[in-house]
Amino acid sequence: MAPSLSEFHKELSSLTTMNQTTAKAAIARDAVLTKPAGSLGELETLATWLSGWQGKHPPSCDRPQIVVFAGNHGVCDQGISAFPQEVTVQMVANFEHGGAAINQLALAFGASFSVQALELENPTADFTQAPAMSEAECAEALSAGWNSIDKGTDILVVGEMGIGNTTVAAALSAALMGGTGADWAGPGTGVSAEGINRKAAVIDAGLSRHESVLDDPLRILQCLGGREIAAMAGAILSARQKHIPVLLDGFVATAAAAVLFKANEQALDHCYAGHVSAEPGHKKLLQAMNKEPLLSLGMRLGEGSGAALALAIVKGAVATHTGMASFADAGVSAEKPD
Numbered sequence: 336m337a338p339s340l341s342e343f344h345k346e347l348s349s350l351t352t353m354n355q356t357t358a359k360a361a362i363a364r365d366a367v368l369t370k371p372a373g374s375l376g377e378l379e380t381l382a383t384w385l386s387g388w389q390g391k392h393p394p395s396c397d398r399p400q401i402v403v404f405a406g407n408h409g410v411c412d413q414g415i416s417a418f419p420q421e422v423t424v425q426m427v428a429n430f431e432h433g434g435a436a437i438n439q440l441a442l443a444f445g446a447s448f449s450v451q452a453l454e455l456e457n458p459t460a461d462f463t464q465a466p467a468m469s470e471a472e473c474a475e476a477l478s479a480g481w482n483s484i485d486k487g488t489d490i491l492v493v494g495e496m497g498i499g500n501t502t503v504a505a506a507l508s509a510a511l512m513g514g515t516g517a518d519w520a521g522p523g524t525g526v527s528a529e530g531i532n533r534k535a536a537v538i539d540a541g542l543s544r545h546e547s548v549l550d551d552p553l554r555i556l557q558c559l560g561g562r563e564i565a566a567m568a569g570a571i572l573s574a575r576q577k578h579i580p581v582l583l584d585g586f587v588a589t590a591a592a593a594v595l596f597k598a599n600e601q602a603l604d605h606c607y608a609g610h611v612s613a614e615p616g617h618k619k620l621l622q623a624m625n626k627e628p629l630l631s632l633g634m635r636l637g638e639g640s641g642a643a644l645a646l647a648i649v650k651g652a653v654a655t656h657t658g659m660a661s662f663a664d665a666g667v668s669a670e671k672p673d
């Protein structure tokens with residue numbers, strides 16, 4: 336049977352929850368490791384978060400999976416990117432040959448990598464003219480993401496490639512969080528100030544055309560989104576139901592996640608923000624969802640690259656949490672009472 340949006344609505348209303356027993360086991364172990372209490376800062380929070388969402392203690396970061404989804408956007412007809420649309424399919428070939436930034440980051444941090452091209456020869460409709468996708472197309476893209484997670488994956492990074500998709504992410508952000516095109520449009524691949532104004536006007540046109548669906552996040556995704564963005568949303572939701580924590584990448588990946596957040600404010604509790612992108616809308620979008628980024632490196636690439644770098648931090652959290660000695664085992668004196 337063809338997938339439908341109602342199945343994803345159903346998943347969003349029956350989310351798995353964090354395992355309190357394994358989260359507590361992590362907190363208890365943390366308390367006896369040979370360091371002053373709290374001295375590993377965010378690494379301690381990460382170890383507990385991983386344990387809780389993986390539902391196991393000790394937690395692991397041995398089988399990270401990075402999946403990049405690629406899609407093309409009809410809204411490119413409005414002249415909203417510094418690059419031509421054919422770069423999407425050219426970059427897919429580059430990913431397949433190992434030549435993109437994300438290939439090198441996957442290698443550097445021992446992650447598996449795959450790319451899924453989603454009907455690149457058939458771009459979504461220009462959202463200023465029509466819904467970007469039919470309901471069936473949107474559900475199909477969500478399903479592609481839902482089915483993309485490998486057996487044994489213990490942490491997931493989703494990334495994207497799609498010329499024009501910072502305009503799409505900004506339109507989604509405005510529709511989901513409020514505001515106008517000017518509040519969310521940014522340079523993307525490097526458009527001029529005039530280009531940013533054009534992006535803002537295109538987004539405003541999309542918002543007014545699809546005004547009637549703005550109270551339903553999955554309809555917003557269908558009307559203003561794109562295939563790679565729907566696939567990222569499907570993968571993030573699938574990871575939740577499979578007890579796999581997720582690292583969020585930049586503005587575009589976070590806009591996909593924001594669809595889930597607006598449908599259910601608990602839907603991203605299994606997600607950590609890997610980094611904050613230089614694309615200006617990203618910081619605002621993270622703030623709207625109460626997410627603190629792990630890294631801030633001025634990156635603005637997408638492809639999952641910022642989240643892939645954050646794998647190094649998560650690996651550090653797991654290594655210290657699992658490998659350190661306890662005060663008792665190491666014969667180190669514990670803190671004196673006051």
Ligand SMILES: Cc1cc2ncn([C@H]3O[C@H](COP(=O)(O)O)[C@@H](O)[C@H]3O)c2cc1C
Pocket residue numbers: 415416417418422426495496497498499500501502522523524525526636637638
């Ligand atoms: C060579 C190249 C590699 C990329 N890798 C990611 N993106 C990023 O830039 C695009 C979004 O920016 P805009 O909305 O301005 O088109 C997306 O494909 C995103 O993944 C790239 C862009 C280019 C040109």
Ligand SMILES: O=C(O)c1cccnc1
Pocket residue numbers: 501523524584585586587588612613614617634635636637638
């Ligand atoms: O932050 C991102 O996801 C981003 C920024 C610029 C271009 N592409 C993606």
